Amino acid sequence: MLLVQHVKLYWDKKYRGAPYSTSRNRLPKAYGLPKAFFDYNPLGYPMHYIYLQQDEGGIHEKISRVDTLTEYENVQVGATEILRHGDDYEVRYRYDFHQAIPKRQKYDPKDCIYKPLNELAMHLKQNEYGRVICNGRFSSYDGNWSYNLDIINIFNSPADIVPLDVFIANEPDKLYKQIEFLR
Numbered sequence: 001m002l003l004v005q006h007v008k009l010y011w012d013k014k015y016r017g018a019p020y021s022t023s024r025n026r027l028p029k030a031y032g033l034p035k036a037f038f039d040y041n042p043l044g045y046p047m048h049y050i051y052l053q054q055d056e057g058g059i060h061e062k063i064s065r066v067d068t069l070t071e072y073e074n075v076q077v078g079a080t081e082i083l084r085h086g087d088d089y090e091v092r093y094r095y096d097f098h099q100a101i102p103k104r105q106k107y108d109p110k111d112c113i114y115k116p117l118n119e120l121a122m123h124l125k126q127n128e129y130g131r132v133i134c135n136g137r138f139s140s141y142d143g144n145w146s147y148n149l150d151i152i153n154i155f156n157s158p159a160d161i162v163p164l165d166v167f168i169a170n171e172p173d174k175l176y177k178q179i180e181f182l183r
Contacts, residue, residue, distance in 0.1 A: 001160055002045040002089060004069060005030065005167055006077055007151040011054035013144055023059055027052075029131065030153050030167035037066055038161050044068035045075065078150045079178070080121070080132045089156055091121045091130055093178050121176035124156040129170065134178035 009027060011020065033048055051063040069075050075082040076094075083090040095118070122130045132152040137145055153167045163169065 001157045002069075002075070002082065002084075003033075003155040003157055003162065003166065004045060004075070004077055004082070005033070005048040005050070005153040007031065007050045007052070007153070008078070009052040009054060009059065009149045009151075010146060011148075012146050015054050015056070016145075016147060020054060024054065024149065027059060027149075028168075029133070029151050032168055033164040033166065034064070034066055035164065037164060044070050047077075077152050079134055080150075080152050082154065087126050087156075087158070089124045089154070091124060091132065091154060091176070092118060093121045093132065093134065093176065094118045095178075122174040124154060124174065126156050126158045128173045129153070129155045129167070130174040130176070131172040132176045132178075 007028075007030070009024065011024070031048075031050055037046060037048065045068065047067045047069045049063060049065050049067060050061065052059050053062050054060075069077070074084070079093055079095055081092045081094050083092065121132055124130050131154070133150070135147070135149045137147050153172070155162065155166055157166075
């Protein structure tokens with residue numbers, strides 16, 4: 001079974017530097033799963049969303065909910081795509097120009113152009129835990145910038161139920177970062 005936890009932190013331009021950046025750097029990269037996490041699991045992969053927002057008062061939880069990702073061959077969570085290969089999963093970082101700036105692209109010498117970054121982040125075999133961390137900047141309609149940090153924790157479990165501390169009891173076996181300097 002695939003378990004996914006998506007931690008997303010938002011802040012705006014006013015809170016981009018110190019001392020706010022220090023708080024973001026201390027942010028936990030994983031959280032315990034809610035007590036009823038395995039109760040709500042119709043057909044699909046159980047998913048835990050935690051959305052946080054930073055302001056002058058600190059970092060506040062806005063949303064913590066359990067959901068189910070449809071059990072297809074591939075699953076999209078933010079800029080991360082998770083592809084199933086039997087009992088294993090391939091995790092890819094797939095940049096989309098509609099997502100965040102700065103652009104993440106790679107030069108293709110065959111076509112002599114830059115293409116959106118689409119690269120392998122990791123392979124997860126059974127009982128492996130991986131983490132993808134990426135960031136971005138977005139423009140809003142009023143001309144202000146907003147920023148986000150995405151942390152996607154992924155566990156490939158051979159069991160139907162795992163301990164609720166699966167993401168906090170151990171460090172990930174595999175880590176992929178797509179962190180850019182955000183102005």
